[in-house]
Amino acid sequence: MSAAEPVVALRSVSKRFRDKPAVDSLDLIVGRGDRVALLGPNGAGKTTTLLMLLGAITPDSGTIELVGYRLPHHRTKALSHVGFVAGYLPLPENLKVREALNIFAGFYGLRKPKPVIDAAIDRFGIAHLADQQSRELSSGQRTLVSIVKSTLHQPKLLILDEPTASLDPDVARRVRTALLDIHHEFGTTLLVTSHNMREVETLCERVVIIAHGTVAADGTPNEIATTFNTDDLEDAFLEIAAQSRARGGADDSEGARP
Amino acid sequence: MSLVRIRAVMLRHWIVLRRAPHRWFEISFWPVMDVLLWGSVGAYVKQQTPGSQAGTVYLLAGIVMFWTFTQAQFSIALGVNEETWTRNILNVMTTPVKEVEYIVGIALFGLLKLALCLLTLTASTIVFFGFDLSDVGWSVIPIVALLLINGWALALMVVGLVLRFGQSAEILIWGFNYVIMAFSGVMVPSSSLPSGLRIVAQQLPTTRAFAALRAVLDGKPLPWGMLGLSLIGSLVFLAGAIAFSSWLLAVFRKRGFVTRYS
Numbered sequence: 001m002s003a004a005e006p007v008v009a010l011r012s013v014s015k016r017f018r019d020k021p022a023v024d025s026l027d028l029i030v031g032r033g034d035r036v037a038l039l040g041p042n043g044a045g046k047t048t049t050l051l052m053l054l055g056a057i058t059p060d061s062g063t064i065e066l067v068g069y070r071l072p073h074h075r076t077k078a079l080s081h082v083g084f085v086a087g088y089l090p091l092p093e094n095l096k097v098r099e100a101l102n103i104f105a106g107f108y109g110l111r112k113p114k115p116v117i118d119a120a121i122d123r124f125g126i127a128h129l130a131d132q133q134s135r136e137l138s139s140g141q142r143t144l145v146s147i148v149k150s151t152l153h154q155p156k157l158l159i160l161d162e163p164t165a166s167l168d169p170d171v172a173r174r175v176r177t178a179l180l181d182i183h184h185e186f187g188t189t190l191l192v193t194s195h196n197m198r199e200v201e202t203l204c205e206r207v208v209i210i211a212h213g214t215v216a217a218d219g220t221p222n223e224i225a226t227t228f229n230t231d232d233l234e235d236a237f238l239e240i241a242a243q244s245r246a247r248g249g250a251d252d253s254e255g256a257r258p
Numbered sequence: 259m260s261l262v263r264i265r266a267v268m269l270r271h272w273i274v275l276r277r278a279p280h281r282w283f284e285i286s287f288w289p290v291m292d293v294l295l296w297g298s299v300g301a302y303v304k305q306q307t308p309g310s311q312a313g314t315v316y317l318l319a320g321i322v323m324f325w326t327f328t329q330a331q332f333s334i335a336l337g338v339n340e341e342t343w344t345r346n347i348l349n350v351m352t353t354p355v356k357e358v359e360y361i362v363g364i365a366l367f368g369l370l371k372l373a374l375c376l377l378t379l380t381a382s383t384i385v386f387f388g389f390d391l392s393d394v395g396w397s398v399i400p401i402v403a404l405l406l407i408n409g410w411a412l413a414l415m416v417v418g419l420v421l422r423f424g425q426s427a428e429i430l431i432w433g434f435n436y437v438i439m440a441f442s443g444v445m446v447p448s449s450s451l452p453s454g455l456r457i458v459a460q461q462l463p464t465t466r467a468f469a470a471l472r473a474v475l476d477g478k479p480l481p482w483g484m485l486g487l488s489l490i491g492s493l494v495f496l497a498g499a500i501a502f503s504s505w506l507l508a509v510f511r512k513r514g515f516v517t518r519y520s
Contacts, residue, residue, distance in 0.1 A: 017514060051516065054352045058511040072511075076354045084352040089520055092270070092346040094277040103273075106266020107353035 005068050007032050007157045007189045008053060013062030015048055015213070022048045024213035025062070032156070035183060035190045037204040041241040045213035046193045050161050053191075054084055067156050080109060083150030086161040087143055091134035097145050098130045101152065108153035120148045124178055140171030147175065151182055158182065160192045164199060172196075176203050197221075197234040209237065211244040259362065263355050267363025271337055275371070284332055285371055286378045289325045293379060296321045296445065297387045318389045319475055320445035320468060322379045326402055327464065328435055329375050330409025331416075333368020334361060335431045338417045341519075342425075348520045357507065365410060372406075397474045400485055404467040407492040411499035412438065418499075418506035424518055443468050463491030 008030035015023040023045040030036050040046050051057040053066060055075040064071040069078035091100050098117065105113030121127050126148060129141055137145060143163055150158060160179070164172035176199060182188050194200050200207060201221045209217040209224065217224045217240060221233040228236040275281050300314030338360075341347040350360065383389045391398065412434055419427040441459045442448070447469065448459035459465045466488035473481050510516065 015514075047517075048514065051348075051514065056348060056351045056511065056516045057514045058508070076356055079352065079354040082352075084349075086348070086520065089348060090345050092341075092349065093344045094274050095270075099273055103266050103270045104349075104353065106262055106269065107350070107355050109260055109262050109354060111262055 005032070006030060006065070007034070007067050008191060009063075009065040010049070010053070011063045013049075013052060013059045013064060015045075015052060015057065015059050021213050023052070023059070026210065026214055028208060028215070030157075030189060030191055033183075033187045033189055034206060035204045036192070037200040037207045038191060038193045038210065039195075039200065039207060039237060040210040040216070041244050044210050044244070046210060047161055048213075049210070050084075050159055050191075050193065053159065054082070055079065080153065081156040083153070083155040083158045084161075085143070085146045085150045085158070085163050087139070087163050087165040087167070088161070089146065091137070091142060091145060091149070093133075093135050095134050096131055097126070097134060097137070100134055100145070101149055104149045105152045110153060113152065116152055120152055123181075124148050140167045140175070143167060143171075143175055144178065147178055147182075151188070154186050155188060157189045157191065160190065162193055162195070164194065164196060172199065179203060197232070197237060201233055207233065209240050211240055212247065216240050216244075259356065259359050260354075263359045264363040264366070267355065267360050268367040271340070271364055271367045272370075274340060284336075285329075285375045289321075289375055289379050290382045292321045292325070293318065293382045293386060297383065297389075301387065314387050314389060315475055316472060317445045318383045318387060319391055319394075319471055322376070322383065322391050323398075323401065323405060323468065323471055324439060324444045325375055325379055326372060327405040327409045327438065329372040330365075330368060330406045331413045331435060332431070333371060334364055334410055334413035335416045335420075337364030337368070339420060339428060339431065342420070345519050348516055351516060361414070394474050397480050398471070400480065401467050401471050401474075404463065404485065404488050404492050407489075407496055408438075408464050408467070411492070411496040414496075414499040414503040418503035421503075421510040421515065422506045424515070438462070438464055441465070447472065461491075463488045463495060466491070 006029045008028060010026055010028040013023055013026045014021065026045070026049060028049070038046050038049065048057060052059050052064060055071050055078070058072065066078035067081040071078060091097075092103075095103065101117045101120070102113055105117060110116055121130055124144055124147070126141070126144055129137065129145060134142070134145070147163070158179070163179070164175050167175065179190060180203065183190055190203065192200070192203060205220060207217070207219065207221055207224055208215055217227060217236065219227065224236045225232050228239045230236045230239055296317040297314055300317035304313035341350055380391060383391065416427070416430050416434060419430055441451070441455065442462050442464040443450070443459060448456055448465050451459055466484045470481050470484050470488070473484075
């Protein structure tokens with residue numbers, strides 16, 4: 001993959017669940033090393049978009065290229081360069097943290113994972129968690145371990161679905177710092193969904209807001225605020241959400257879900 | 259296929275087994291209970307009708323081979339379900355692990371569980387009833403191979419159904435096993451079944467495998483013709499199960515059912 005090639009390229013991607021559109025002719029290009037937030041009201045199609053990107057859901061139409069590989073045929077090659085963290089996903093039970101990291105290192109094809117795991121544990125300051133059972137971790141600790149798990153193979157792209165949801169501000173800041181460190185050190189592209197606008201402004205240089213499964217706004221946080229004639233990104237988001245509701249669109253109850 | 263990823267799948271399930279005492283029940287407790295139950299039934303039949311072939315030997319050999327089939331089935335079906343029970347399936351699906359690597363990993367790990375189970379079964383049949391299946395010798399190997407193929411095939415079918423229909427289909431992991439047990443003439447010839455059901459039994463490749471086992475127990479040479487037919491049936495079943503589970507996996511991805519587990 002050359003530096004100019006996009007890390008993420010969705011072209012005219014659509015997905016319907018039970019005849020309701022979840023994603024509608026979505027185009028999204030993310031360049032190498034970018035930090036992009038994918039925002040939208042609940043049910044706007046963010047998670048469906050991410051899961052299609054990861055090959056876990058098949059789109060109805062359109063094409064998806066991930067780190068230069070076309071899905072679904074080259075899913076394995078593509079996912080060798082991608083990490084995924086979701087705030088809502090548990091780590092496997094019955095495993096200690098070091099064991100879980102060891103297994104996921106194997107899933108990522110690392111032949112000698114021990115030094116990689118040791119270095120990652122040091123980097124994220126989680127040595128005190130290494131011998132704990134995964135199920136005993138707090139939400140914040142689990143998210144940190146998930147980030148460690150998803151970056152063992154130094155991915156080119158890290159996809160994060162609400163990584164700091166339900167975390168206290170201190171832990172959330174540690175998570176953001178860790179993500180920025182990874183980005184600066186390895187040039188990792190970040191694609192993040194979040195409902196925390198302050199976090200988005202800290203973490204991401206570009207924001208894509210989707211509503212009704214299609215792009216409603218795309219630019220820097222300031223550009224988007226200017227476009228919607230609002231003071232900040234949060235107000236712009238609220239404006240888009242209000243427009244979406246007026247169109248009879250997505251919110252908690254109405255988004256198209258499997 | 260990547261050996262590193264397959265090894266990681268095996269390691270994951272080895273740790274789960276080590277940490278979960280209840281998982282040892284399917285390797286040791288239930289098989290030993292079956293030996294006691296069916297062995298005592300066999301001993302009683304033999305007491306009542308001396309010289310009867312349908313005594314302890316048929317029943318114990320049948321139960322040992324049935325657990326061979328069951329372990330092969332459980333290794334894949336329960337292995338995949340482990341990921342749904344622990345909501346880990348999305349974690350796995352978003353790594354480079356291929357479906358075939360995952361299945362090979364849990365099937366290989368299942369062979370280790372099978373070895374432990376067979377050791378337990380053999381020890382208990384010797385201790386409780388003085389019956390040692392290994393006396394039959396190498397003849398048992400092709401029969402074991404056929405039952406492994408059928409166990410894996412059934413597991414793939416069940417996994418496909420669980421992916422498609424969710425938790426409500428999990429009961430089939432145990433339910434289908436008993437269908438096979440009832441129709442395959444595991445301990446006695448399938449001719450003992452009610453006449454209408456014999457036709458079903460004749461279609462199952464497992465029926466011929468168990469019939470071949472009884473032939474060997476009777477001191478006859480391996481019935482290669484019967485085993486050949488069973489092999490053809492087993493391979494057809496396996497190919498069908500692969501196609502069926504692949505189709506349902508595609509449906510799983512198409513309909514976004516992965517969100518059930520996230």
